[in-house]
Amino acid sequence: MTVAQAVVEFLGRQYTVDDAGDGEYRERLIPGMFGIFGHGNVAGIGQALKQWQVQDPTLMPYYQGRNEQAQVHQSVGYARHTRRRSAFAVSSSIGPGATNMLTGAAVATTNRLPVLLLPSDTFATRAADPVLQQLERPDAYDITVNDSFRPLSKYFDRVNRPEQLFSALHSGLRVLTDPAETGAVTISLPQDVQAEVLEVPAEFLAEREWRIRRPEPEDADIRRAAQLIRAAQRPLIIAGGGVLYAFAAARLAELAELTGIPVAYTQAGVGVLPWDAPYCLGAVGSTGTTAANALARDADLIIGIGTRYEDFTTASRTAFQHPGVQFININVAALDAYKQGTSLPIVADARKALAKLIRSLSGYRVSGDLTARAAAEKARWNTTVDEAFDARNTPLPSQNEIIGAVNRAMDARDVVVCAAGSLPGDLHKMWRIRDPFGYHVEYAYSCMGYEIPGGLGVKRAAVAEALRAREGTEPSKPRDVVVMVGDGSYLMMHTELVTAVAEGLKLIVVLIQNHGYASIGALSESLGSQRFGTRYRTLEPKRHTFDDGEKLPVDLAANAESLGVRVIRVEPGANVIADLEAAVAKAKAEPEGFGPVLIHVESDPLLDAPDSESWWDVPVSAVSDLESTRTAYQNYARRKEQQKPLLG
Incomplete structure (x- = not known):
């Protein structure tokens, strides 16, 4: 069979296996493939998909899209809703078809979500050289536009010989199903190699299962975490997307109910608790609730679960103002577990860590004062939202x-x-x-x-x-x-x-x-730039402005x-x-x-949402002829004084 035929048949027989507390789960890892065909993949991946559509359309269903970037976005949306258990593959032609996927690759990797990208590439043999859409560099002739995927992918490979396909696909799917390392996996397929004949072992095309690894926490770490929590006066849990990907929402609710520790969530963590749960303070940080931000400001212990602490979550490192604040970070990825100079990194699956933490905290409960304050702040914010709605x-x-x-x-x-x-x-x-x-x-x-x-x-x-x-x-x-x-x-x-x-x-x-652009318009105004370039208006040519013309x-x-x-x-x-x-x-x-x-x-774009009583660091020009910018810089300088390195 051809290399492309081997790719399609192999991917159609891969399965995800998982046990996240809801019983054994087995599902197609790659349930389908998106693709737009051009001269790079029409005779390779395109031919293979058509052949299987005739023989068995269930093996690898093909879906059309109108833009390669959008096809990657579809795969990302699918992967997130399946909690990273399944991901689509996306095939593209060479040149602009491939580079259209770069933004999608960045979205996938930044969000730690799996997607398999199969961009076509120029001739590996260089039999026709240069070919249409080939990037020529006099200093490095082996570089193609697909090398742009390297910094945006968690795994990148180029199959320059048919025999390389076996290791490329196995290595790529290993990364795709790793909860700590997942993101965009890019396997570049030169257009001539796609159509070459390859002797494929039967075992390569047999069904294969990829188990999602969910590491257990170290018992010593759990004991230390319990000690820190019991010693804290004002602990706060910050729950991120890792709680959802670990199917740990029920465990988090159990911990909050047991201990009374209030819970705030990140943008990726919305859904870890219902909005009206007694211990749920809602969103935290720059776009958070006043309730979550008030308790974060005074917390002496932050228990981060499945969060990567991006700048909106930390309010650009101004959210946590207690002078002795410490951090316990539970995360499947060591990169995130060690953030904020944490006092205690716990590299583990969130659900498994929470289960052990619940047992270790038996009999513990926060003070009545903290419970009362959390309830009062929650009620204040609920009233604010009622009025806004x-x-x-x-x-x-x-x-x-x-x-x-x-x-x-x-x-x-x-x-x-x-x-x-x-x-x-x-x-x-x-x-x-x-x-x-x-x-x-x-x-x-x-x-x-x-x-x-x-x-x-x-x-x-x-x-x-x-x-x-x-x-x-x-x-x-x-x-x-x-x-x-x-x-x-x-x-x-x-x-x-x-x-x-x-x-x-x-x-x-x-x-x-x-x-227009309501978000950047409001931000521009707050930074002294007077909503410049954010309205959809006709051009006024004399002053060359889009700010004052007709809609x-x-x-x-x-x-x-x-x-x-x-x-x-x-x-x-x-x-x-x-x-x-x-x-x-x-x-x-x-x-x-x-x-x-x-x-x-x-809508009326000039009516803002309720204030989060928080901040986001967007630098303001230090000098300016505009009075509005000078005023904004003074406010910015005052906010910068509140930033701290957060070494726990």
Whole structure:
């Protein structure tokens, strides 16, 4: 068989095996492949996929996409919803087809999510040289555009000879299924090698299982952690995405109930506890709640579980102000366990570590004063969100009101998807989560354009989840997936709506039209740059400014309709919030297979979300002719004084 045929058949027979406390799990590791074909892969991977479509279409189902980057985003969305147990492969042609995937690779690796990238490459034999789309460098003729994937991938290989395929695929899938090392795995396939004949051993094509490794914590570390917790006066748990990937939410709830230790969560950790759980303080950090940030400010012990402590979580290292604050970091990745100069790194699976910690803390409970303060701060924040969600009955609603309306209209099991702009921060602090799978915001890379293709990946995973559950006791109706996206991100990558139309995938998109970049506009204003370059306006040529012209006559609802999408226009007016809730309910009532529904609503971009009483470090010009910038720098300098190295 050819190298490409061997790739497809091998991938179709790989399985993930896992036991995360919910019984033995076995599922296809690579359930399908996305691809756009060009001269680099049409006679290789393309031919192999077609051959198997004729012989057995279940071995490696092929899915179309409209942009290679978006195909990677779909795979990332799928991988996150399956908790890294499954990942799609993505094939591309050489040249721009390959480099279109670079942003997707960065999204996957930054978020520690598995995706298998199979970009085609120039001739290994150099029989035709140079070929179309070949990068020529006089100093290094063996470099191709695919070398750009090296810093963005957790594993990179190039199969220059057919015999190299065996080790390349085995090594790549080892990384793909490693919870501490996973990310983008890139295996570059020169176009001539793809079509070459390879003698393939039968054992290479046999079914193979890849067990997800979940390391146990050291008993000595657990004993030391229990000692530190018992000695602390104001401990606080910060739960990240690692809790969800370890299926440890129930264990975390048990620990909080047992000890009374309050819990805050990161952007990736939303869903570890329901929003109204007694010990849940909500989001922490720059986009956090005032409740979580108030307790973080005074905490003398931070118990980080499955978090990588990015700058939003730590409020750019200003969140933790207790002079003697210490850190216990539980993480499957040593890189994260050792962050913040931790007093105690515990390199282990979150669920297994929590189970042992619960036993070690038997009989321990925090003081009544800490419990009372946490409850008071939680109540204060809940009142703040209630007020932000309340409809003002004005023609243009705030984004807060829109979030509240969508939140109320969705069922507990539904999933909200977002990625960039002002929405992720507002969702993080205000979204009232009720299900561990109900929140999917890509904020490690905060990639504009991720929302719609990422949402499609989540929807695919939700459909597969429902199919697996039909013989069990779980609900078999697929979760509804609601993408919330601003006009800026929509314009970046809306074309995957066509993919949803082609496959009849019921994706609900709430498009918020605010005629510009609301997030950066607000940030620009706070930094003294007066919302420069953040409005969608016509050019005023005399002063060469886009800030003061007429709004662009762009109709994004009509754009979606032209792609075959069913559109519901929520018109401005006093009833806009009630109409929006009704529109979401109407879209949810449509059957599976209906295809995508887009709900278009306009908002007032100048109405901000409630203050987190926190900070994010974005440098301000130290000198300026603008008074607004000089004032902003004075505020910035005062904030910088609060930063600390956080050596525990």
